[in-house]
Amino acid sequence: xxxxxxxxxxxxxxxxxxxxxxxxxxxxxxxxxxxxxxxxxxxxxxxxxxxxxxxxxxxxxxxxxxxxxxxxxxxxxxxxxxxxxxxxxxxxxxxxxxxxxxxxxxxxxxxxxxxxxxxxxxxxxxxxxxxxxxxxxxxxxxxxxxxxxxxxxxxxxxxxxxxxxxxxxxxxxxxxxxxxxxxxxxxxxxxxxxxxxxxxxxxxxxxxxxxxxxxxxxxxxxxxxxxxxxxxxxxxxxxxxxxxxxxxxxxxxxxxxxxxxxxxxxxxxxxxxxxxxxxxxxxxxxxxxxxxxxxxxxxxxxxxxxxxxxxxxxxxxxxxxxxxxxxxxxxxxxxxxxxxxxxxxxxxxxxxxxxxxxxxxxxxxxxxxxxxxxxxxxxxxxxxxxxxxxxxxxxxxxxxxxxxxxxxxxxxxxxxxxxxxxxxxxxxxxxxxxxxxxxxxxxxxxxxxxxxxxx
Numbered sequence: 001x002x003x004x005x006x007x008x009x010x011x012x013x014x015x016x017x018x019x020x021x022x023x024x025x026x027x028x029x030x031x032x033x034x035x036x037x038x039x040x041x042x043x044x045x046x047x048x049x050x051x052x053x054x055x056x057x058x059x060x061x062x063x064x065x066x067x068x069x070x071x072x073x074x075x076x077x078x079x080x081x082x083x084x085x086x087x088x089x090x091x092x093x094x095x096x097x098x099x100x101x102x103x104x105x106x107x108x109x110x111x112x113x114x115x116x117x118x119x120x121x122x123x124x125x126x127x128x129x130x131x132x133x134x135x136x137x138x139x140x141x142x143x144x145x146x147x148x149x150x151x152x153x154x155x156x157x158x159x160x161x162x163x164x165x166x167x168x169x170x171x172x173x174x175x176x177x178x179x180x181x182x183x184x185x186x187x188x189x190x191x192x193x194x195x196x197x198x199x200x201x202x203x204x205x206x207x208x209x210x211x212x213x214x215x216x217x218x219x220x221x222x223x224x225x226x227x228x229x230x231x232x233x234x235x236x237x238x239x240x241x242x243x244x245x246x247x248x249x250x251x252x253x254x255x256x257x258x259x260x261x262x263x264x265x266x267x268x269x270x271x272x273x274x275x276x277x278x279x280x281x282x283x284x285x286x287x288x289x290x291x292x293x294x295x296x297x298x299x300x301x302x303x304x305x306x307x308x309x310x311x312x313x314x315x316x317x318x319x320x321x322x323x324x325x326x327x328x329x330x331x332x333x334x335x336x337x338x339x340x341x342x343x344x345x346x347x348x349x350x351x352x353x354x355x356x357x358x359x360x361x362x363x364x365x366x367x368x369x370x371x372x373x374x375x376x377x378x379x380x381x382x383x384x385x386x387x388x389x390x391x392x393x394x395x396x397x398x399x400x401x402x403x404x405x406x407x408x409x410x411x412x413x414x415x416x417x418x419x420x421x422x423x424x425x426x427x428x429x430x431x432x433x434x435x436x437x438x439x440x441x442x443x444x445x446x447x448x449x450x451x452x453x454x455x
Contacts, residue, residue: 028357030357032373039365057164116219187243199248222411240277244281246287263293276295284302296398299318300321341379344356
């Protein structure tokens with residue numbers, strides 16, 4: 001197939017998968033991170049991340065196609081060390097190996113919950129952001145200058161990736177969701193643990209001030225709902241949750257602290273027609289009964305767990321993926337690697353609601369044996385075809401699985417979040433014909449800047 005036909009074919013695979021139809025074959029996604037591709041292309045990991053251009057990214061992509069075999073763009077999220085430089089970030093730091101890591105730190109004191117509860121964004125901007133970024137803690141003028149530099153660096157790198165991605169899609173017919181139909185979605189417990197209190201101190205709060213923690217998680221719901229809004233709602237898009245803390249909690253604490261707001265976030269997204277794609281870090285097997293309560297069509301990407309139990313409990317309702325141990329590809333024989341793929345396909349593929357990928361992404365060259373990786377991917381592409389393509393996965397209706405919670409949460413408000421209608425009272429259009437253009441620009445750049453206040 002040429003690139004245009006291949007894109008149409010792959011788009012049909014994902015359209016069927018995401019709308020409850022058994023596709024012609026199992027969709028396949030690569031599990032190779034940008035750090036792997038850079039090293040595989042023979043580039044220096046550290047310096048390359050400071051030197052992204054569209055041409056360089058295409059060169060890296062092209063070399064990576066020796067290994068990549070997936071239906072989707074082989075490259076996704078990349079952190080921006082230049083923006084981090086101006087921020088002087090303490091949230092993400094580059095190590096001497098060139099890897100960017102999220103160190104364990106706390107940016108909120110135990111006695112500051114009331115301030116967080118009063119207004120999450122105000123507290124974040126006024127207190128936490130300068131603690132997270134030393135470049136924002138040097139007075140108002142330096143903060144404004146460093147923030148502007150970080151914004152410009154973000155615009156630059158995003159543009160280079162967008163150009164490179166478009167070139168690769170045109171050349172090779174990768175499936176891509178509609179522009180604006182994907183968004184990152186934070187959930188309250190992970191958000192407070194990862195960006196406010198830290199891994200260790202959140203456990204102290206659960207014991208010493210559980211009611212404050214619960215109140216804070218409810219208080220930040222409107223903010224997280226606002227920050228997770230997608231521009232375009234499409235069955236091919238999704239809100240992506242990267243879970244963290246759930247696997248470290250006992251079941252009683254999970255039920256009390258983690259699940260209630262997590263559950264509501266997922267249903268609130270489903271209310272507006274947006275699917276969830278959730279990476280379940282660790283082993284969630286003991287939470288299977290909870291996962292059954294999520295909206296139909298939720299996409300669950302597992303790191304560990306018993307695939308048979310997940311299939312038995314969730315296979316008709318949820319879209320499943322993961323489970324394949326990336327570490328197996330490093331030293332096992334090609335035959336053993338293929339056998340593992342066959343085992344997972346035999347368990348997870350029948351009846352649809354499944355796409356193939358590994359349990360995590362390869363970061364370093366020595367994370368995998370490329371020959372084993374290619375062998376597994378090509379095996380799935382060849383042997384992942386369905387005899388009953390076109391049949392519905394279930395007769396259940398998705399809308400019947402969605403609980404309504406959005407009415408419980410008011411529209412998010414902050415003195416730092418000014419609508420265009422409020423703004424134009426201070427700076428009115430000189431002619432009504434330019435008002436739509438002013439509004440579009442105002443919303444566009446407000447959204448860009450708000451995205452950089454996450455951490």
